[in-house]
Structures are given as structure tokens and as C-alpha cells.
Amino acid sequence: MISENTITDFVYREADLLDTMQWQAWLDLFHPEARYWMPLEWQQQDPVLQPSLMYEDLLLMKVRIERLAGERTFSQKPKSRCHHLLQAPQILACDPAAGIFKARTSFIYTETRGDALERFSGWASHDLVQVGDELKIKLKRIDLVNFDAPFGNIQLFM
Amino acid sequence: MAKYENNPRAIRGLVREAEVHRDVYVDPEVFELEMEHLFPNSWIYVGHASQLSKPGDFITANIGRQPVVASRHSDGAIHLFYNRCPHKGVKIASEPCGNTGKFFRCPYHAWSFKTDGSLLAIPLKKGYEGTGFAETQANDGLSKIKNVVIYRDFIFARLSEHGVAFEDYFGDSLSTIDNMTDRSPQGKLAVEAAPIRYMHTCNWKMLVENQTDTCHPMVAHESSAGTAIKVWQREQGDSTEKPMAVQLYGPFMSPYEFYEQSGIRIWPNGHGHTGVNNSIHSNYSDIEGYLGQMVAAYGETRAHEILGEVRHNTVYFPNIMVKGAVQILRNFIPIAVDRTLVESWVYRLVGAPDKLYERALMYNRFINAPTSIVGHDDLEMYERAQEGLKTNGNQWVNLRRLYESGEEPDVTAVINGTSERQMRNQFHAWAKYMTMDMDKNLDQPGEAAE
Ligand code: FES
Ligand SMILES: [Fe+2]
Numbered sequence: 333m334i335s336e337n338t339i340t341d342f343v344y345r346e347a348d349l350l351d352t353m354q355w356q357a358w359l360d361l362f363h364p365e366a367r368y369w370m371p372l373e374w375q376q377q378d379p380v381l382q383p384s385l386m387y388e389d390l391l392l393m394k395v396r397i398e399r400l401a402g403e404r405t406f407s408q409k410p411k412s413r414c415h416h417l418l419q420a421p422q423i424l425a426c427d428p429a430a431g432i433f434k435a436r437t438s439f440i441y442t443e444t445r446g447d448a449l450e451r452f453s454g455w456a457s458h459d460l461v462q463v464g465d466e467l468k469i470k471l472k473r474i475d476l477v478n479f480d481a482p483f484g485n486i487q488l489f490m
Numbered sequence: 491m492a493k494y495e496n497n498p499r500a501i502r503g504l505v506r507e508a509e510v511h512r513d514v515y516v517d518p519e520v521f522e523l524e525m526e527h528l529f530p531n532s533w534i535y536v537g538h539a540s541q542l543s544k545p546g547d548f549i550t551a552n553i554g555r556q557p558v559v560a561s562r563h564s565d566g567a568i569h570l571f572y573n574r575c576p577h578k579g580v581k582i583a584s585e586p587c588g589n590t591g592k593f594f595r596c597p598y599h600a601w602s603f604k605t606d607g608s609l610l611a612i613p614l615k616k617g618y619e620g621t622g623f624a625e626t627q628a629n630d631g632l633s634k635i636k637n638v639v640i641y642r643d644f645i646f647a648r649l650s651e652h653g654v655a656f657e658d659y660f661g662d663s664l665s666t667i668d669n670m671t672d673r674s675p676q677g678k679l680a681v682e683a684a685p686i687r688y689m690h691t692c693n694w695k696m697l698v699e700n701q702t703d704t705c706h707p708m709v710a711h712e713s714s715a716g717t718a719i720k721v722w723q724r725e726q727g728d729s730t731e732k733p734m735a736v737q738l739y740g741p742f743m744s745p746y747e748f749y750e751q752s753g754i755r756i757w758p759n760g761h762g763h764t765g766v767n768n769s770i771h772s773n774y775s776d777i778e779g780y781l782g783q784m785v786a787a788y789g790e791t792r793a794h795e796i797l798g799e800v801r802h803n804t805v806y807f808p809n810i811m812v813k814g815a816v817q818i819l820r821n822f823i824p825i826a827v828d829r830t831l832v833e834s835w836v837y838r839l840v841g842a843p844d845k846l847y848e849r850a851l852m853y854n855r856f857i858n859a860p861t862s863i864v865g866h867d868d869l870e871m872y873e874r875a876q877e878g879l880k881t882n883g884n885q886w887v888n889l890r891r892l893y894e895s896g897e898e899p900d901v902t903a904v905i906n907g908t909s910e911r912q913m914r915n916q917f918h919a920w921a922k923y924m925t926m927d928m929d930k931n932l933d934q935p936g937e938a939a940e
Contacts, residue, residue: 407713
């Protein structure tokens with residue numbers, strides 16, 4: 333039975349897989365129809381006819397991950413590393429009967445590469461569905477507090 | 491030590507027939523002189539008239555490093571001003587865009603200005619009586635930029651009072667803006683959203699040159715576009731229709747022969763474009779209903795003519811690139827000698843199907859965003875060049891690919907698509923617009939301090 337704790341644990345585990353670069357295990361958390369979305373507007377509603385930083389399906393996420401390990405991926409020499417610092421997730425919905433599970437988690441994300449370190453703050457929203465006894469991500473949405481500022485490269489996943 | 495100030499000969503010496511000295515990318519003094527000479531002497535993109543649809547609408551921008559504000563007046567005219575209060579210099583508009591109502595009001599001491607820039611009111615005005623205020627520049631209100639041309643809703647400005655006229659400056663290169671605008675069945679573009687912004691720790695000219703660098707995609711983007719093709723081939727299963735994403739990434743891996751035959755066209759004053767005969771944008775799938783709309787609007791022949799012109803990247807010297815076939819404009823805004831803000835705008839083709847706008851937005855986030863894997867490939871190269879150019883072993887950047895001795899400057903020509911001639915064209919214009927008002931300041935033109 334999926335409880336609020338199950339959702340919380342899931343959110344922590346997801347961040348941990350990113351921080352430890354277990355890319356395949358991370359991808360396995362996603363539903364085949366999932367999307368990873370980073371809006372470019374405050375409380376953005378439309379990912380298709382409004383600009384976003386990212387709006388990607390599983391195919392494109394696989395491309396990103398495979399690229400990270402590529403022999404000729406020069407922007408990963410040296411490699412990037414990341415760190416997620418999460419606040420306790422706020423459970424917005426936990427309704428096993430309806431199959432609706434939602435959490436919103438405040439975060440500070442750090443991405444480093446060589447001597448450079450960049451820090452980002454925002455909120456991660458997870459829309460989850462139950463597949464068998466497991467939760468899968470239907471939508472992971474990252475709202476940066478300063479989405480409208482110009483950033484340098486963001487090469488990993490928040 | 492001032493090596494280049496008031497020294498047009500030294501500036502010209504940075505540009506050889508097919509090489510440029512690394513100081514154009516790494517020397518802070520050269521950057522200062524670009525801000526003082528090159529940008530004011532050139533026609534710079536400010537914004538699009540669709541961003542100023544109602545009276546009182548304004549947008550802010552920078553020309554070089556100087557902040558400007560454009561506003562729509564009650565009579566419908568668009569005016570451009572330096573973005574500073576004539577009193578003590580406070581910026582009159584602080585947001586990228588907005589509506590100021592009937593007047594601008596300075597937040598410091600409440601001087602107010604009509605949207606044509608004229609001084610409307612000053613609190614406690616009697617304090618200026620008999621002070622000679624009427625004779626000061628402040629009495630004229632916001633300082634106006636006189637040389638503004640709005641071409642098919644694209645707003646350009648030249649800060650220098652005297653210089654090359656807009657039509658002479660751009661000439662036939664305006665055909666790319668025409669083509670992009672004509673791709674709307676109503677002949678109209680609209681800006682509907684803020685640009686994607688991406689900070690680059692490199693000189694602005696590296697970005698401009700890269701727009702017509704056709705020998706890098708298959709190398710530098712093997713990691714992104716190459717991987718996209720590989721993953722798609724493995725994962726596609728039975729699907730026969732290529733997803734839009736794969737259609738957009740794939741062509742970056744086209745071989746040298748493709749780019750060679752697709753051609754480059756150069757124009758006078760540093761403008762030029764890749765993709766003369768065809769381009770990486772040629773084989774996107776048709777979007778339902780669009781061709782019908784175009785034929786209804788323009789007739790069969792003209793509609794096919796418009797859609798058959800699929801140029802790749804058009805560089806408008808000095809610092810924008812327009813992609814007519816995908817309705818994107820990239821503005822390479824200089825911040826410092828090693829810092830450039832890239833703002834990539836998408837225009838909606840008014841009256842065309844949503845799918846076209848969706849595709850342009852997708853292209854923009856795939857290629858031009860800080861989260862774009864293609865962008866990561868490119869920025870890595872610029873950053874390494876910015877570092878590498880600090881070495882003293884060889885102080886010249888080589889632009890000799892397909893160089894022919896006796897190349898005429900400031901001509902229109904179509905050449906092999908892997909030529910570096912457009913980069914040579916840009917640097918010829920660079921030296922010209924850097925020095926055109928330096929000579930005037932000297933007693934003996936061309937004779938500078940040794
Ligand atoms: S600075 Fe603008 S009113 Fe004083
Ligand atoms: Fe590139």
C-alpha cells in the first residue's frame with residue numbers, strides 16, 4: 333500500500349540516484365510516457381506553446397545520459413558532478429484509489445565541473461503513478477526561482 | 491597601456507587578409523573600443539514592433555553597453571531613447587518590457603516624460619525659474635536616438651549621428667528578414683514570450699563566427715546530434731515516423747559534402763548566410779494545413795518560392811543571427827571581453843498553424859538554451875578558445891579555408907559552403923566600423939602614434 337512515506341522515500345531516492353550517477357536506475361524510475369519539464373515562466377501552464385528550458389521524453393533523456401559518457405563529449409572533460417539538498421517533500425496528493433500521488437519539494441542544487449561550482453534554488457514537483465507495486469514518475473517538473481536569469485551550462489538533471 | 495586607442499592603424503593591423511590577431515578576442519582595451527566605436531557606428535537590433543503593440547508599451551535593450559528604451563507613443567509612432575533620466579541619470583525603465591501608461595515617471599524625484607520623450611512635468615517647477623534650466627539638455631526630456639529604422643517590424647538603431655545609411659548598411663541581406671516574415675500567411679511576426687537567455691564566458695565574436703562555421707557541427711556535435719541519431723536508431727522499434735526532436739538534431743551530423751554544396755552567400759558590410767541551395771532545415775516534415783494557407787495568401791508560385799528559400803544562419807553584422815526557416819533570432823550581447831549574454835528569440839508566424847511555433851520553440855530549447863546539449867558542445871569550444879588564445883606562442887587565428895588571393899571586400903558572392911570567407915568578411919567590416927570615426931578624430935588620417 334502506497335503511503336505518504338512511500339512518496340517521500342521515492343523523492344529522496346530519486347535525488348540520491350542522480351547524485352551517485354546511477355543513470356540507468358534513475359531512468360528506470362520513469363514511466364514510458366514520462367516528461368521532464370523545466371519551465372521558463374512563473375507558474376507556467378503550457379509546456380508546448382510556451383518556451384521551456386527542457387521538456388523531454390524518455391528518448392531525449394536517454395540521449396543526454398548516453399552523451400555524458402561519450403568518448404567525444406568534450407564538455408564532460410572533466411566530468412560534472414551534482415548534489416541535491418532537499419527539504420522534506422510536501423505531499424500534495426496521496427490517493428491510492430484514484431492512483432494520484434503528488435509531491436512538491438524545495439531544493440538547492442549544486443552542479444560542479446572542474447573548478448567551477450554553480451548553485452540553483454527551486455521546487456521539484458513529482459507527479460507519480462502506480463505501476464504494479466511501484467511508483468513511477470509521470471512528470472518531473474523543476475521550477476527555478478530565477479528561471480528568467482541567464483545561466484551557463486546546466487549539464488546534469490535537477 | 492593604451493595600445494589601440496586613437497590608433498586606427500594598430501586596429502587595422504589586427505586584421506590580416508585571412509588571419510586575425512587574438513587581441514580582438516582577449517584584449518579588454520579592444521573591447522572598450524568596440525563599445526565606443528564599433529557598436530555606435532553599426533546598426534544594432536533593438537527589438538520587434540510586436541513587443542510594442544499598444545500606446546505606452548515599452549521595451550528596454552542595450553546597444554553595446556548603453557541602456558536604451560523604446561516606447562510606443564499615443565500617435566502610434568515608436569521612439570527610442572537613452573534609458574536615463576535627464577535629471578540625475580536614473581534608469582527610467584527597469585524591466586525588459588511593460589506598459590508605462592501615458593507617461594514615464596522617474597522614481598527618484600518624479601520628473602515625468604511623455605512617451606515621445608518630451609518633458610511633461612517637474613514637481614516644484616518654480617525652483618527652476620530664472621536658473622537657466624530652459625537652456626540645458628535636461629529641458630528637452632529624454633535624450634532621443636535619431637537614427638532608428640523599423641524594417642518589417644524589426645527595430646534597428648545607429649547611435650552615431652553620422653554614418654552609413656540603413657539601406658546601404660544592410661542592402662540585400664534584408665532578404666532573410668523578408669523571407670522569415672513572408673512565411674506568415676499574413677506577412678506578420680509576433681513575439682509572444684521572453685527569450686531563452688544563456689551566459690557565455692567568451693568573446694561575443696566567437697559566437698558570431700560560429701554561425702557560419704560549417705566545419706564544426708559534425709565534429710563538435712557528434713556528442714549530441716550523433717548520440718541522438720544512435721539512440722533513435724536503436725530505440726525506434728517499428729516506428730517509421732521520425733519524431734520532431736530527431737528531425738531537428740539529426741541534420742547537424744550531415745557530412746562535409748553536404749555543407750560544401752549548400753553554399754554560403756556573403757554581402758557587403760560583414761553580413762552573410764549559410765544554406766544557399768539547401769540547409770539543415772530543408773527536410774523537416776510538412777505541417778498540416780500550412781501550405782494551403784500560404785498558397786491562399788500568396789498564390790501557388792510565390793508560396794513555393796517563399797518556402798523553397800530555406801536559409802540556414804544569416805549573420806547581420808555585428809551581433810545578431812536570424813534563422814528565417816525556423817523563426818529564431820539570436821542576439822549576442824557583449825558584456826565584457828570574455829562575457830557574452832545570448833538572448834534567443836522565437837517569432838510566431840501570425841496566422842500559421844501552432845505546430846510551427848511549437849517546432850521553433852523546440853528548436854530553440856534544443857540548441858540555444860543553457861540546458862541544451864548542442865549548446866554545451868559549442869560553449870565548451872568557445873571557453874577553450876578564450877583560454878587558449880592567452881598563449882603567446884602563436885598570436886594569430888587562422889581563417890584561410892578556401893581563401894583566394896585578391897578577394898574583394900564588400901561584395902556579394904556565393905561560394906563553397908565550407909569557406910571561411912564570411913568570417914573574413916566580418917573582420918573586414920569589423921576593422922572598417924571600428925576605425926571609421928577614429929580617422930576623423932586625428933589630424934592626419936591613418937597616421938597614429940607609434
Ligand atoms: S533622477 Fe530622475 S527625477 Fe531626479
Ligand atoms: Fe555548433
